[in-house]
Amino acid sequence: MTATVRGVPDTSSRQVTITDIAREAGVSVPTVSRVVNGRDDVSAATREKVEALLRHHGYRVQRGPRPSRAFLLDLVFDDLDSPWAVEIIRGVEEVAHAAGAGTVVSAVHGRSASAEAWLQNLHRRASDGVLLVTSDLQQDLGPVLRESSVPLVVVDPAGLPPVGVPSVGATNWAGGVAAAEHLVRLGHRRIAHVGGPAHLLCSRARLDGHRAGVEAAGLVLQDELVREGDFRQGSGLREAQALLDLPEPPTAVFAASDQMALGVYEAVRRRGLRVPEDLSVVGFDDLDLATWASPPLTTVRQPLAEMGAAAARTLLDLADGREVPHPRVELATTLVVRSSTAPPRGLAASDTESGGK
Amino acid sequence: MTATVRGVPDTSSRQVTITDIAREAGVSVPTVSRVVNGRDDVSAATREKVEALLRHHGYRVQRGPRPSRAFLLDLVFDDLDSPWAVEIIRGVEEVAHAAGAGTVVSAVHGRSASAEAWLQNLHRRASDGVLLVTSDLQQDLGPVLRESSVPLVVVDPAGLPPVGVPSVGATNWAGGVAAAEHLVRLGHRRIAHVGGPAHLLCSRARLDGHRAGVEAAGLVLQDELVREGDFRQGSGLREAQALLDLPEPPTAVFAASDQMALGVYEAVRRRGLRVPEDLSVVGFDDLDLATWASPPLTTVRQPLAEMGAAAARTLLDLADGREVPHPRVELATTLVVRSSTAPPRGLAASDTESGGK
DNA sequence: CAGGTTTCCGGAAGCGTTTCCGGAAGCGGG
DNA sequence: CCCGCTTCCGGAAACGCTTCCGGAAACCTG
Structure with missing residues (x-):
C-alpha cells in the first residue's frame, strides 16, 4: 500500500457556490439556501436531490452570515x-x-x-x-x-x-487544615510542608491551612520544615531529600500535590526507608495515581x-x-485516607486513624 | 463582592456593522474593512481611531467571506x-x-x-x-x-x-519483543502477560511480540500466563492476583500498559511481596508515572x-x-530499564541487566 | 519648483447568501 | 366549478462585507 492519499478530493478550480448547485439541480438559488439551512418548506424530493449534490461537491458555506456563536x-x-x-x-x-x-x-x-x-x-x-x-x-x-x-x-x-x-x-485552605489535623491526630509533631510555587494563591492557601491546622493543636510549624517545590515530582524528590537530611527530620510530610508526594516516596525509597512506617505522606489532588501508588496515597481530594x-x-x-x-x-476538598499515613515510629497506635479507604 | 457579572456588555439592540463604525468614525466603509482585516494601507491615526471604536462596540464580523480554513x-x-x-x-x-x-x-x-x-x-x-x-x-x-x-x-x-x-x-510488536527479551536475559522463564482488550490491534501486537521474544529463547508462553485487561489499573490488579494464585506463579509480568503495571504493583504489595525481588514487572507507554512509581518502572517507551x-x-x-x-x-518503541526488573529469586545475578536508568 | 512616486482613502461594483413576498400548483369542501 | 387554504418555489431586493480602481494629498528627487 504505497499509494499516496490526497486531502481534498475535488480541487477542480473554484469552490462551489449555491449558484452552481442550483443550476445543476435545476432549482433556484433560494431553494438551495433553504436546504442548506434546514428549513422545512422544501419538498422531500427536492431536498433529497439538492442534498445529494451538496454532499457530492463537498459544499461549504463561504460567505453568508456568521453564526452568532462559534460554539x-x-x-x-x-x-x-x-x-x-x-x-x-x-x-x-x-x-x-x-x-x-x-x-x-x-x-x-x-x-x-x-x-x-x-x-x-x-x-x-x-x-x-x-x-x-x-x-x-x-x-x-x-x-x-x-x-x-x-x-x-x-x-x-x-x-x-x-x-x-x-x-x-x-x-485549598480547608484542605491544608484537614491534612494537618489528620497527621496531628496520628501523633505527628514534626510535619513538613512541600509546597507549590509561593506566588500561586493555591500554594499559599494550602501552606496557611497546614499551619493553621498544626497551630490549632498547640504546635508550631518550623521554618526549616517548609520547602517550596513546583508541583512536579522532581521537586518533591529534591525537597524531601533536604528534609531527610535535617538533623531532626520530620515524621510526616504534607506535599501540596500528588506528584510531589510521589517524589517524596522516591526520596524515602532511595534512603531504604518505607512509607508510612518511617515517614507519613499526604498529597493533594487525588489524581488517579494516588490510588495506585505503592502504598496508596492519603491525599486531599480536589474535584x-x-x-x-x-x-x-x-x-x-x-x-x-x-x-x-x-x-x-x-x-469543597475532602481528605481521602489511604495507606501512606500512620502513627510515627515509637508511638503506639493510640487513636489510630490509618487504614484502608 | 456579591455583584453579579454580565456577559455581553452591550446588548443594546442590534449587532454593530462596519457601516455603523464607519459613520461614527467619519470614514468610509472600506476603510473600516481594511482595519478589521489588518491591511497596512491605513494611516496610523485612522487605524487607531477605528480600532478604538471596534473594541468599544465589541465588533464581530457577521457576514463576509468565511475563511477557507477554520484552523x-x-x-x-x-x-x-x-x-x-x-x-x-x-x-x-x-x-x-x-x-x-x-x-x-x-x-x-x-x-x-x-x-x-x-x-x-x-x-x-x-x-x-x-x-x-x-x-x-x-x-x-x-x-x-x-x-x-x-x-x-x-x-x-x-x-x-x-x-x-x-x-x-x-x-507495538517490537516493543513486546524487547520486553520479553529483557526478562528472558535476566533469567526469567515464566513470564506472564497482562494484555489490553483483545480486539485492539495494539493489544494483539504486544502479546504477539511477547510470545515471539519468548519463543526466540526456546521457551513457550503458556496459555495460563496470558490474561486480558482493559489497560486500566484495576484490571492489572485483578489479573495479577489471578496470576499469583496460580499453583506455579510467574516470576515476571509484562503488562501492556503502565497503568496495569501499577495494578500489578498493588497486587504484589497486598500479598506482602516486593517488586522486583519477588516479581519483576515491565510496563508499556512510559508515562510520567513510570518514572515515579516505587520502584521506578521498567517499561517500553511509546512516543x-x-x-x-x-x-x-x-x-x-x-x-x-x-x-x-x-x-x-x-x-519506534524503546525499552527503558529502571528498577522494577531483576533476576528471579534464587538466581544469582548472572549477566545482570537491572539497575538505574 | 516640476515631475514622479507613495500613501491613504472613498465610490462603485461585486460577492455569495438570506429574506421578503407573491404566485403557481395541489387539495378538500361546498 | 369555485373558493379558501396549504405547500412549494422563484424573482427581486437587501445584507454586510470585500475588492477594484482612481484620485487627492503628501513626500521625495534633482
Whole structure:
C-alpha cells in the first residue's frame, strides 16, 4: 500500500457556490439556501436531490452570515505536562459537549510571546469564551481579554482575579487544615510542608491551612520544615531529600500535590526507608495515581473535573449574556485516607486513624 | 463582592456593522474593512481611531467571506480518563498551535449515540480535519467522515484502518519483543502477560511480540500466563492476583500498559511481596508515572507526544490538499530499564541487566 | 519648483447568501 | 366549478462585507 492519499478530493478550480448547485439541480438559488439551512418548506424530493449534490461537491458555506456563536470554548493551560490537566479537560469537555460546543485546548508554553499569537488565533476563530487555568499569564492576559470583550473565567486562580472575572477554585485552605489535623491526630509533631510555587494563591492557601491546622493543636510549624517545590515530582524528590537530611527530620510530610508526594516516596525509597512506617505522606489532588501508588496515597481530594464543569457552565452563561450569580465559587476538598499515613515510629497506635479507604 | 457579572456588555439592540463604525468614525466603509482585516494601507491615526471604536462596540464580523480554513483540528478520544490522553494532546497541540490552528478535544463516551450529535457539531464548526484515537468507533465513524470529505487520520489504530485513511502508530510488536527479551536475559522463564482488550490491534501486537521474544529463547508462553485487561489499573490488579494464585506463579509480568503495571504493583504489595525481588514487572507507554512509581518502572517507551505530532502534521497536509507520502507510519518503541526488573529469586545475578536508568 | 512616486482613502461594483413576498400548483369542501 | 387554504418555489431586493480602481494629498528627487 504505497499509494499516496490526497486531502481534498475535488480541487477542480473554484469552490462551489449555491449558484452552481442550483443550476445543476435545476432549482433556484433560494431553494438551495433553504436546504442548506434546514428549513422545512422544501419538498422531500427536492431536498433529497439538492442534498445529494451538496454532499457530492463537498459544499461549504463561504460567505453568508456568521453564526452568532462559534460554539467553541477555549481552555488555556500554562503547560500540558500533567495528569492534572486531563481531569479539568474532562469536566469542561463534558459540559461543553452537552451544550453543543467544542473544547479548544491550548498551552501557552511559558511566555507571552506565544500568547500574542495565541490571542490572534483566538480572535480569528471567534471563540465564545476563555477558561484560563492557574496561569501566571492570568495577570497579563486578563486585561487584554477583558477589553476584547471575550467572556473569561479563571480556574484555580493564581492570584486574586481581576474584578468582574468569575473564578472557580477549591477550598485549598480547608484542605491544608484537614491534612494537618489528620497527621496531628496520628501523633505527628514534626510535619513538613512541600509546597507549590509561593506566588500561586493555591500554594499559599494550602501552606496557611497546614499551619493553621498544626497551630490549632498547640504546635508550631518550623521554618526549616517548609520547602517550596513546583508541583512536579522532581521537586518533591529534591525537597524531601533536604528534609531527610535535617538533623531532626520530620515524621510526616504534607506535599501540596500528588506528584510531589510521589517524589517524596522516591526520596524515602532511595534512603531504604518505607512509607508510612518511617515517614507519613499526604498529597493533594487525588489524581488517579494516588490510588495506585505503592502504598496508596492519603491525599486531599480536589474535584478537578467538577471544577472544570462548573467553570464551563459559568462561561456558557456569560457567553449567552446571562447573569452569573456567583462570580466566585470554591468547591469543597475532602481528605481521602489511604495507606501512606500512620502513627510515627515509637508511638503506639493510640487513636489510630490509618487504614484502608 | 456579591455583584453579579454580565456577559455581553452591550446588548443594546442590534449587532454593530462596519457601516455603523464607519459613520461614527467619519470614514468610509472600506476603510473600516481594511482595519478589521489588518491591511497596512491605513494611516496610523485612522487605524487607531477605528480600532478604538471596534473594541468599544465589541465588533464581530457577521457576514463576509468565511475563511477557507477554520484552523481547527478535532482530536477525538473514546474516553478522557487517562494520563495517556494528555500526552497525545500535547503532541497535537504543539503542531497545531505552530500552524495557527486550535485543537478541539472531545470524548465520544462509549457509544455512537453521542457520536451522531458530535458529528453535527463537527460539521457546523467546519473542522479542518479529525484525528481519531484508538477508538472502537473508528469503524463506524470512518466511512461517515470519509463521505463528508473531512480529512481523517487515525492514531494508534484499533484495527486495520480503512484504505485511504493514513494512520500513525508505534511498533507495538517490537516493543513486546524487547520486553520479553529483557526478562528472558535476566533469567526469567515464566513470564506472564497482562494484555489490553483483545480486539485492539495494539493489544494483539504486544502479546504477539511477547510470545515471539519468548519463543526466540526456546521457551513457550503458556496459555495460563496470558490474561486480558482493559489497560486500566484495576484490571492489572485483578489479573495479577489471578496470576499469583496460580499453583506455579510467574516470576515476571509484562503488562501492556503502565497503568496495569501499577495494578500489578498493588497486587504484589497486598500479598506482602516486593517488586522486583519477588516479581519483576515491565510496563508499556512510559508515562510520567513510570518514572515515579516505587520502584521506578521498567517499561517500553511509546512516543505518544511524537505520535500525536506526526498525526497532526499529516492531517494538516491533508487539509491543505498536499499529498501524504506515508499513509502508514509506525514510530519506534524503546525499552527503558529502571528498577522494577531483576533476576528471579534464587538466581544469582548472572549477566545482570537491572539497575538505574 | 516640476515631475514622479507613495500613501491613504472613498465610490462603485461585486460577492455569495438570506429574506421578503407573491404566485403557481395541489387539495378538500361546498 | 369555485373558493379558501396549504405547500412549494422563484424573482427581486437587501445584507454586510470585500475588492477594484482612481484620485487627492503628501513626500521625495534633482
